[in-house]
Amino acid sequence: MRSTLRTRTPNTRRARRTRGAAAKIVASAAVGALALGLTACGGDDKDKDDDKAGGGGKESAATVQLPKLNGEKVSVAAVWGGAERKVFLQVLDEFEKRTGAEVAFVPAQDPIISFLESKVAGGQPPDVAMLPQVGAIEQAVANKWAKPVGAEAQKQLDKNYAQGWKDLGAVDGKQYGVYFKAANKSLIWYNTKVFENAGVQEPKTWKEFMKTAQTVYDSGVTPVSVGGAEAWTLTDWFENIYLSQAGPEKYDQLAQHKIKWTDPSVKAALTTLGDLFGKKGFIAGGASGALQTEFPASVKQTFTGGDQPKAGMVFEGDMVSLAIAETKAKVGTDAKVFPFPAVGAESPAVVGGDAAVALKDSKGAQALLTFLASPDAAEIWAKAGGFVSPNKSLDLKAYPNDVQRGIADALIKAGDDIRFDMSDQAPQSFGGTPGKGEWKALQDFLKNPKNVAGTQQTLEDAAAKAYKKS
DSSP, X not given: XXXXXXXXXXXXXXXXXXXXXXXXXXXXXXXXXXXXXXXXXXXXXXXOSOOBSOOOOOOOOOSSOOOOOTTOEEEEEEOOOHHHHHHHHHHHHHHHHHHOOEEEEEEOOSSHHHHHHHHHHTTOOOSEEEEOXXXXXXXXXXXXXXXXXXXXXXXXXXXXXXXXXXXXXEETTXXXXXXXXXXXXXXXXXXXXXHHHHTOOOOOBHHHHHHHHHHHHHTTSOOEEOOTTSTHXXXXXXXXXXXXXXXXXXXXXXXXTSSOTTSHHHHHHHHHHHHHHTSTTOBTTHHHHHTTOOHHHHHHTTSSSTTSOSOSEEEOOTTHHHHHTTSSOOXXXXXXXXXXXXXXXXXXXXXXEEEEEEOSOOHHHHHHHHHHTSHHHHHHHHHHSSOBOOOTTSOGGGSSSHHHHHXXXXXXXXXXXXXXXXXXXXXXXXXXXXXXXXXXXXXXXXXXXXXXXXXXXXXXXXXXXXXXXX
């Protein structure tokens, strides 16, 4: 989800977060899951053949005034596909209704910066791009593609966002990004029938997690599903273990490459992760199968097959509920969630997010940023599920179930106390280019989890090269 183009090392302010408050995000999610869960949104899982906006989103009461843009064309690029794209098209559809603009969704490929480079070079950049990394925003600014947020969008940001989220979208004190979608990346979802049949409870520590996995395995079900074909899931595994085991200070240092990947703390985290990846029969399909499994499939194979699914648990963020909705399972009954188990003193809490950045000086681009910074836009996706908004003005009643409400409420209460995904803070050539850097190293580690020292050196060599260029 990043490119090999030039990017700058993330500002220190962006990595300076405290773990304790952020951990509440995960704790609240678990409470909500245990309390009650309604069915997440369903629907056809096929992408629209026509990427023109027009998903039929329900119009809500306007809280923000938007300009009339009759006949103006606005294009929006994002890497979202499947259920995420369908819901985002509903958001764009509402923008069309309110402004009269004609909005087109432009499907982008990973890494999105490379995709945008080709569009800019061809003289056809989209009006707005949804950028899923802090580094991507900085890179777009460094390449002089990004346009600063306008006055009306800034008003919405000042009204609806904590300073921490505004800082994540700013470069050198100037605002460029509007974080529309947030993600809690510290959750493990489980098939309740599998847990019931195995006679296990939700684990709180890594030791208990491994014991639970063994019991699930003994009951006849493979314990864990891993979507290793999309290597960002592997970076999330590492980051959660590292944050919990090494602590927030080390996390921040590694995120900025102030300590090397050959540091003993990295060795400890990879050893812990390797204990899971290397345990025979613990990963659905084994390493080779996991490396061919994309994220949505890793979720669906956990919640299909009755009490004999291909796996009993799957790790990832709140967006998992969208994939669950494409099965017959119901969130809160068939599918529940618990915080990523504590490897150290506390459970970790890692967040991510997608920011809208204008690439053209146009009324349409700025109007869309204004809309996306408002609770009106966030409400549409919140009602669908699989979404958490950093917008503090969004009514929590918009979320479809207690699981989502708990996650969202804690995210807002955490305020500035958030820790952003480490790989999303890194230079794109290291933190998110398919077949390179951290992604390639961790996919190779999944194949050979005993090669801790070799993986560390590979990671350090790639990081040193990437940060030197940044």
